[in-house]
Amino acid sequence: xxxxxxxxxxxxxxxxxxxxxxxxxxxxxxxxxxxxxxxxxxxxxxxxxxxxxxxxxxxxxxxxxxxxxxxxxxxxxxxxxxxxxxxxxxxxxxxxxxxxxxxxxxxxxxxxxxxxxxxxxx
Numbered sequence: 001x002x003x004x005x006x007x008x009x010x011x012x013x014x015x016x017x018x019x020x021x022x023x024x025x026x027x028x029x030x031x032x033x034x035x036x037x038x039x040x041x042x043x044x045x046x047x048x049x050x051x052x053x054x055x056x057x058x059x060x061x062x063x064x065x066x067x068x069x070x071x072x073x074x075x076x077x078x079x080x081x082x083x084x085x086x087x088x089x090x091x092x093x094x095x096x097x098x099x100x101x102x103x104x105x106x107x108x109x110x111x112x113x114x115x116x117x118x119x120x121x122x
Contacts, residue, residue: 001037001038001041003096004038004042004092004093004096004098005041005042005045005092007092007096007097007098008042008045008046008090008092008098009045009046010098011092011098011099011100012046012090012100014100015088015100015102018102019102021086021102023046023047023048025086026048026052026086026087026088027052027085027086027087028052028053028054028075028080028081028085028086028087028088029043029048029052029053029054029087029088029089029090030053030054030068030071030072030075030087030088030089030090031043031053031067031068031071031090031091031092032067032068032090032091032092032093033055033056033057033062033063033067033071034057034062035057035062036057036058039053039055039057042090042092046090048088054071054072054074054075054080055071056070056071056074064093065093067091068089068090068091072089081105082105083105083106084104084105084106085105086102086103086104086105087102087103087105088100088101088102088103089101089103
């Protein structure tokens with residue numbers, strides 16, 4: 001976990017520089033989610049508020065390489081991202097690798113969020 005956090009912190013510096021953002025510019029995060037302790041430590045290490053992170057691992061578990069796209073899709077479907085928000089996709093994975101994507105969200109083509117029968121919630 002220590003090496004993954006260190007890699008994430010180093011990558012985050014490059015991410016901020018490439019996006020020309022400051023941590024305060026990020027309005028919503030979607031992280032690769034291993035567990036509660038890892039998520040909390042990673043976000044704290046990056047100086048990002050935990051309450052801005054959309055979380056799915058409590059009910060999906062660690063979904064591995066599909067964690068970011070699945071969590072983003074569920075967040076979009078549930079209306080957790082608004083047009084104009086700056087969101088960060090933060091991936092730190094096994095083998096100590098990291099990928100981060102800055103998104104200046106404009107609109108979704110998913111349509112109006114509604115009930116999600118698979119989970120019984122919006």
